[in-house]
Amino acid sequence: xxxxxxxxxxxxxxxxxxxxxxxxxxxxxxxxxxxxxxxxxxxxxxxxxxxxxxxxxxxxxxxxxxxxxxxxxxxxxxxxxxxxxxxxxxxxxxxxxxxxxxxxxxxxxxxxxxxxxxxxxxxxxxxxxxxxxxxxxxxxxxxxxxxxxxxxxxxxxxxxxxxxxxxxxxxxxxxxxxxxxxxxxxxxxxxxxxxxxxxxxxxxxxxxxxxxxxxxxxxxxxxxxxxxxxxxxxxxxxxxxxxxxxxxxxxxxxxxxxxxxxxxxxxxxxxxxxxxxxxxxxxx
Amino acid sequence: xxxxxxxxxxxxxxxxxxxxxxxxxxxxxxxxxxxxxxxxxxxxxxxxxxxxxxxxxxxxxxxxxxxxxxxxxxxxxxxxxxxxxxxxxxxxxxxxxxxxxxxxxxxxxxxxxxxxxxxxxxxxxxxxxxxxxxxxxxxxxxxxxxxxxxxxxxxxxxxxxxxxxxxxxxxxxxxxxxxxxxxxxxxxxxxxxxxxxxxxxxxxxxxxxxxxxxxxxxxxxxxxxxxxxxxxxxxxxxxxxxxxxxxxxxxxxxxxxxxxxxxxxxxxxxxxxxxxxxxxxxxxxxxxxxxxxxxxxxxxxxxxxxxxxxxxxxxxxxxxxxxxxxxxx
Numbered sequence: 001x002x003x004x005x006x007x008x009x010x011x012x013x014x015x016x017x018x019x020x021x022x023x024x025x026x027x028x029x030x031x032x033x034x035x036x037x038x039x040x041x042x043x044x045x046x047x048x049x050x051x052x053x054x055x056x057x058x059x060x061x062x063x064x065x066x067x068x069x070x071x072x073x074x075x076x077x078x079x080x081x082x083x084x085x086x087x088x089x090x091x092x093x094x095x096x097x098x099x100x101x102x103x104x105x106x107x108x109x110x111x112x113x114x115x116x117x118x119x120x121x122x123x124x125x126x127x128x129x130x131x132x133x134x135x136x137x138x139x140x141x142x143x144x145x146x147x148x149x150x151x152x153x154x155x156x157x158x159x160x161x162x163x164x165x166x167x168x169x170x171x172x173x174x175x176x177x178x179x180x181x182x183x184x185x186x187x188x189x190x191x192x193x194x195x196x197x198x199x200x201x202x203x204x205x206x207x208x209x210x211x212x213x214x215x216x217x218x219x220x221x222x223x224x225x226x227x228x229x230x231x232x233x234x235x236x237x238x239x240x241x242x243x244x245x246x247x248x249x250x251x252x253x254x255x256x257x258x259x260x261x262x263x264x265x266x267x268x269x270x271x272x273x274x275x276x277x278x279x280x281x282x283x284x
Numbered sequence: 285x286x287x288x289x290x291x292x293x294x295x296x297x298x299x300x301x302x303x304x305x306x307x308x309x310x311x312x313x314x315x316x317x318x319x320x321x322x323x324x325x326x327x328x329x330x331x332x333x334x335x336x337x338x339x340x341x342x343x344x345x346x347x348x349x350x351x352x353x354x355x356x357x358x359x360x361x362x363x364x365x366x367x368x369x370x371x372x373x374x375x376x377x378x379x380x381x382x383x384x385x386x387x388x389x390x391x392x393x394x395x396x397x398x399x400x401x402x403x404x405x406x407x408x409x410x411x412x413x414x415x416x417x418x419x420x421x422x423x424x425x426x427x428x429x430x431x432x433x434x435x436x437x438x439x440x441x442x443x444x445x446x447x448x449x450x451x452x453x454x455x456x457x458x459x460x461x462x463x464x465x466x467x468x469x470x471x472x473x474x475x476x477x478x479x480x481x482x483x484x485x486x487x488x489x490x491x492x493x494x495x496x497x498x499x500x501x502x503x504x505x506x507x508x509x510x511x512x513x514x515x516x517x518x519x520x521x522x523x524x525x526x527x528x529x530x531x532x533x534x535x536x537x538x539x540x541x542x543x544x545x546x547x548x549x550x551x552x553x554x555x556x557x558x559x560x561x562x563x564x565x566x567x568x569x570x571x572x573x574x575x576x577x578x579x580x581x582x583x584x585x586x587x588x589x590x591x592x593x594x595x596x597x598x599x600x601x602x603x604x605x606x607x608x609x610x611x612x613x
Binding site (some may be wrong): 140238246 | 314
């Protein structure tokens with residue numbers, strides 16, 4: 001009974017001992033801070049005109065990173081953009097993992113024809129490029145934040161589904177599942193209360209990678225003008241700066257650095273997490 | 285060879301239901317879109333009377349229920365007819381065939397670049413896991429993998445086109461240059477250099493990391509110890525024993541990344557204004573051309589299946605264990 005309670009704390013301890021994990025956590029904490037402080041430091045609409053257009057960076061103390069073509073504060077956009085990127089990344093990963101884990105668990109547990117049919121659907125989703133799928137979905141449903149989140153999840157749920165199914169297949173033959181069956185638990189109850197929690201750790205390691213990908217896909221959608229037009233995102237800032245790429249390249253380059261830092265933070269955290277999980281496995 | 289052929293047949297058969305799901309799924313997804321091709325066309329010409337609407341719907345095959353139209357779509361697919369593009373006002377099959385080569389060149393070159401350079405650098409990193417070389421390459425590749433490809437493309441344009449003026453900013457070749465043969469090929473390669481780099485560098489990081497991880501694991505295997513016990517040199521073991529075994533998973537990854545790369549080409553082609561398959565997808569979305577978008581999704585699914593088939597075949601030829609039990613079964 002001890003193991004399930006202590007396991008998360010142990011993993012966290014090992015995570016804090018891996019340099020990659022610490023670096024990832026630090027970067028993400030910084031971004032979360034920027035996202036949370038955005039409404040306090042830069043109240044008002046970051047899409048509103050704030051000053052003279054195309055102020056170069058480091059020239060005007062009111063606009064440390066300058067202004068864009070329409071005179072909007074780049075630094076304010078950067079802070080508010082962190083909100084959008086983190087929110088979309090986390091929400092898309094949450095939706096795809098819950099949906100994928102559910103489908104994978106059902107498929108693995110049901111077996112037979114239902115399993116076969118569900119896995120063919122997973123195959124079909126994996127055959128279509130996730131970005132094309134997101135593009136098509138946004139074009140049908142109209143660009144808004146929830147639609148973008150769903151569109152990204154549409155291409156990302158198959159990974160967790162496959163993983164959860166494989167875990168279930170290896171777990172369902174174990175003794176504690178047989179024991180639960182013997183005491184008369186309903187198959188659905190066994191699936192949700194016994195099998196799913198045990199299949200979760202590797203799914204969580206996959207989660208970080210999905211978050212990183214989701215941030216990148218969101219930025220690409222915004223870059224193509226398919227993001228929510230009412231909020232500022234780093235992708236839309238890059239697209240806006242692209243119009244003056246020759247005269248003011250910083251307008252496109254600065255928000256891109258924000259993207260790189262975010263995704264790198266997520267990947268570093270994933271690496272630290274997989275190290276922590278691997279060392280758990282190595283020491284039985 | 286017989287083994288590979290049987291595997292091929294099995295895979296072909298199993299890909300039919302998958303393709304059917306893709307067709308039906310994308311058909312109904314785009315069915316949900318408000319408005320149809322006739323509305324889009326009317327908008328582009330500024331409107332028309334009900335008789336014209338009726339005639340348009342009839343000529344586009346938009347009459348009747350969704351199911352009857354799906355049946356019509358499926359039966360015309362058998363004849364390789366993907367329907368009629370509204371925004372280009374021409375058959376979709378021809379349009380896609382015209383745009384596809386540009387994208388295939390872009391993707392092929394990006395794969396070649398990322399696979400060769402990525403695995404080579406991966407061997408450098410993996411021949412001594414934990415060394416300063418390994419740590420530098422591993423960290424560098426992780427950072428590179430976090431870069432959005434379209435942003436990398438813009439940075440490359442700023443540095444190499446705007447500042448250094450080494451490469452053109454856009455297009456697939458010099459317009460109306462009248463070049464032929466080798467001169468034209470050189471011109472296209474010159475135009476493709478930056479887009480290939482933008483698309484390929486991210487996958488280079490992926491292959492580097494996979495190769496490195498595979499080699500780090502292989503060093504712990506018994507055969508590495510056995511090779512060392514026989515007195516073979518470190519470099520020889522690294523390249524001929526360790527790297528050789530770590531290379532196989534990279535071939536699988538090649539197939540797994542085909543879909544993601546095709547998606548990536550949409551943004552890259554839009555950054556570099558390359559008239560390819562990916563840009564066609566964006567044009568279809570911008571012009572609300574649902575039949576064209578359905579066709580693009582379908583063709584990309586077929587492409588991904590074909591790439592994975594080729595990868596499976598290559599794998600079966602490289603590794604005699606693959607498919608052996610499938611044939612026995």
